[in-house]
Amino acid sequence: MHDVLVVGSGIVGLAHALSAARRGKSVVVIERNMRPVGASIRNFGLIWPIGQPLGRRFDRALRSRSIWTELAEQTGMFFAQKGSLHVVHQEDEYRVIEEFVELCSSAHLDVRLLSADETIAKAQSVRREGLLGSMWSPFEVNVDPRQAIPRIADYLASAYNVEFRFGVNAVAIEDGVLFCADQMVEFEQAYICSGQDFEILLPGVRQESELLRVKLQMMRSSALPMDWELGPALCAGLTLLHYDAFSALESLPALKDRVANERPEYLSNGIHVLLSLNSARQLVMGDTHEYGHTLDPFMRTDLNDLVMQEISRLVDMPPINIDETWIGIYAKCLHRSEFVKAVSDQITVVNGLGGAGMTLSFGLAEEVVGGTYQGD
Structure with missing residues (x-):
């Protein structure tokens, strides 16, 4: 049994794993690929607050930037603060x-x-x-996503004992248990951060979330x-x-x-x-x-x-x-900056950040995991 289950090891999933682990939770991350290969490593590596509307989203971006700065110090990742x-x-x-x-x-x-x-x-x-x-x-910062994503995962594993299970295909979820092709994972709270694969575990999400x-x-x-x-x-x-x-x-x-x-x-x-x-x-x-x-x-x-x-x-x-x-x-x-939906008391979907995942994920995770999230 884990306190927190995260499905997806891209930047949104890593952000939620970090936020939960910092709160003393035991965390397991399930990833269907053998390593991160999705949008989180196929981008510019730009933390880009200037693209966010002034107000709540801009503040979220700055909070994310602050967490990126802390992680850069801990991991030694490339981190160019050049604006x-x-x-x-x-x-x-x-x-x-x-x-x-x-x-x-x-x-x-x-x-x-x-x-x-x-x-x-x-x-x-x-x-x-x-x-x-x-x-x-x-405000803008450049990282190298192909370097940064694996280093963050390694840091979570070494500093917070976050468990990563790569090559595990999740097929269904209900309160308290994730069913995979070859195992079951029990949890108290789950965050589904599956990126473009948003239909796999919760096929009705697309219609509701746009x-x-x-x-x-x-x-x-x-x-x-x-x-x-x-x-x-x-x-x-x-x-x-x-x-x-x-x-x-x-x-x-x-x-x-x-x-x-x-x-x-x-x-x-x-x-x-x-x-x-x-x-x-x-x-x-x-x-x-x-x-x-x-x-x-x-x-x-x-x-x-x-x-x-x-x-x-x-x-x-x-x-x-x-x-x-x-x-x-x-x-x-389509009409929101992200889709965050508690589908039950134990399962929350976090998705749809568009091209702003690197910019917003850490700040968003602090709000979602900390219970302070308010949509636009």
Whole structure:
């Protein structure tokens, strides 16, 4: 018998395992794969508070960032606290970041508008041609997810005696017991954090939760020379259309209308550009977004070409080879920032964080496990 069962060893599951273990609970984590291979290792590795609306979600992101900082100190993982730049080239993009900076100023947050010269000083990788300026935020952090996720699991096992059972297929659950293909696991409290596999244990959840799958395409370059630096994590004007932090701004519709008219292929394929530099000095680049219940499993090279065109417009960099391309799939809740549902006194589903799992999971887990969670 364990105090807490967690199904899923991605970032959401690890966050709930950590939160419970810190409260002195005995924890077991069940994972159907032999190691984490899902969306939690197929991302930019960015903790990205600036994409969250100011208020409860932004505060949750900052709490997550604080826990990430503690874990980095304990595990020695790559942890680059370099902030972010939203780089803009059009007047309508500039108006959006200008309006957002005013909101941040009212909330006493150190988010600033930078001129073109100040942007280049902050990130010499940024291409000057057509540059109007940028928005600087100090809050964003870059980790290497392929390194971070296993190290967090190892830390939980060594520091808190969290038990990980990999290669175990969960097939059914009821109060107090999880039925697997080759064993049963008894528990007092369970958190189902199964990502895109949300239908397996609780098939009725999809209809109630409005969960969708989101497919993204990403790329990783060869290692960059030691004398070239990206600087802060970079994004551009298209990113302003993607994150909820900007969705209510009065200046946003004009930007969206222009992109819809001039670059409809970017809007229809959910393309916005982010760049991060990992622990091996490889650029992680993307991405695209396709939404649905059943998604096309194939990689589209034309979409990667569109991403690379936007990157070439954004940064000056040495010639690179694309060493890897991949597809990631995560679960997203249509009308909420996450889906948290106590289906019984002993079983809680936590899913649908979309692309914000790295940013929000640790803060969310503190609320869910601590009994203080309130939805949007």
